[in-house]
Amino acid sequence: MNFRNGPLALLFHVLFIGFILAPIVMVCAVAFTSEGFISLPANGLSLRWFKAILDNPRFIDAFWFSLGLGALSATIAVSLAVPGALALARSRFRGREALLAFFMSPLMIPHVVLGLAFLKFFTSAGLVGTYFGLVMAHIIIVMPYALRLVLASATGLDPALERAAQSLGATGWTTFRRIVLPLILPGVISGWVIAFITSFDELTMSIFIASPSTTTLPVRIFLQIEDTIDPLVTAVSAALIYATVLVIFVLDRAVGLEKLFVGKGR
């Protein structure tokens, strides 16, 4: 059975896609202006503002900083999520539902609440403005995403495979490394990716605890926009969009965007 969209549905679709793409295309277009102010590139395309990024170490430094922060917090979050997900997936025990809800709870908490909670806590603990504090805060924020995807792949695991490995004499660690990990690897990888992206894009919480030496890229861009919207910050944003589009293509081929976001699957 094949259903088709009528002309009205297609018109709506075109408008909707236009709505989705409008601000993104706008940023990309304005970045090519040759003027010294915000304008569409009327007198030909110019790369002067992209060149200007290279002369502005603030944005470049923030980019590398965010990249490292995202990679580190995603890696730690996934290594915490894997044993947790295996526990939740393999056994029914008392308090299982509560434990799952607790692990997922950061999703429910507005990031502004987390931001000021961390600022207060770090001030009391002498961790304010430290890299360690920022990493721990990011781990809390990305954990639910990592856990959800690892859990989804661990839930489908056949316990007979582990029993088989152990009956053949494999130790617990060997069973994990040679049997369990390869089987849940798709979930681990997509969990890491979504954790990394969430950390890389996080603004609201980070802005509370970022210090001048620990400024992430979104915080840097936000502070710049609050100050003034100029072609430079537009060019930085456009460069970020191009990089993200590349990542989107790769992810869509490798994992499927739908899977990454729905993250269900039993």
Add this chain to the structure above:
Amino acid sequence: MNARLNPWLLSAPALVVYATFLVVPLFLVFLISFFNFEFYGGIEQAFSLANYRDIVTDSYYYEVYARTFGVAAAVTVVSLLLGTAEAYVLSRMSNRWKGIFLMVVLGPLLISVVVRTLGWALLFGSTGLISQGLMALGLASAPVNLMYSNTGVIIALTHVLVPFMVISVWASLQRINPSTEAAALSLGASQFTVLRRVIVPQIMPGILSGSIMVFAMAASAFATPAIIGGRRLKNVATAAYDEFLNTLNWPLGAALAMLLLLATVLVLVSANRMIERRYGAIFNQGQR
């Protein structure tokens, strides 16, 4: 191996991190929301409900909360209508187009919210493309400035959050058996009746859970209201930010945030429970 101890042992590392870096900070911020703040003396560690009383009685904060939840409700309604329609249209496309457009709709979720909001800021000004377009079409006689307006915040926030609505409805559309639609059509139902009586009831859990998600995220949004709404149109998140980082009245900022947290958790938990009770049979995915 001790089967009973095992799951807790495996979860222990994550539990320790959560206890130290989630429970303790939240408890601390809950605690200081009861402290007093003096402009000259700083923060005084005395237990009182003064901050909460100030928020409840001050019409300024009443306005901030009303704006926050009003904007969130508007964003939810617009996202619900647009997102549900788009998910339905997508589901009826050939696989090739479906794949492409699903990527176009979901892709922006991976682009930083600050960057997406910047795009709207570029479009919104009185010399921006939207203003020029409206005037060229004769829909406006004077330049339209959507910057620093609630309408602007609603448009930009809808853009940020509508993909979540699409994916939520999309997921429940995938579970529909297409033969129910075919059966209704073959029994003489019109396309609209099929939509109203067959499709919508089946995707209701997706619509509802998507709406809750959008509402909660819109109510606690920060970047978009800060950039598009500016200093004048504050919502709870931007007001709490100002109390913490500009006025340095941490107790009041904490109380503002605690009320936002309370409202968000209440909405999420009660709505989830309602959905589970009504649609438990088809909505047993467990996690959101």
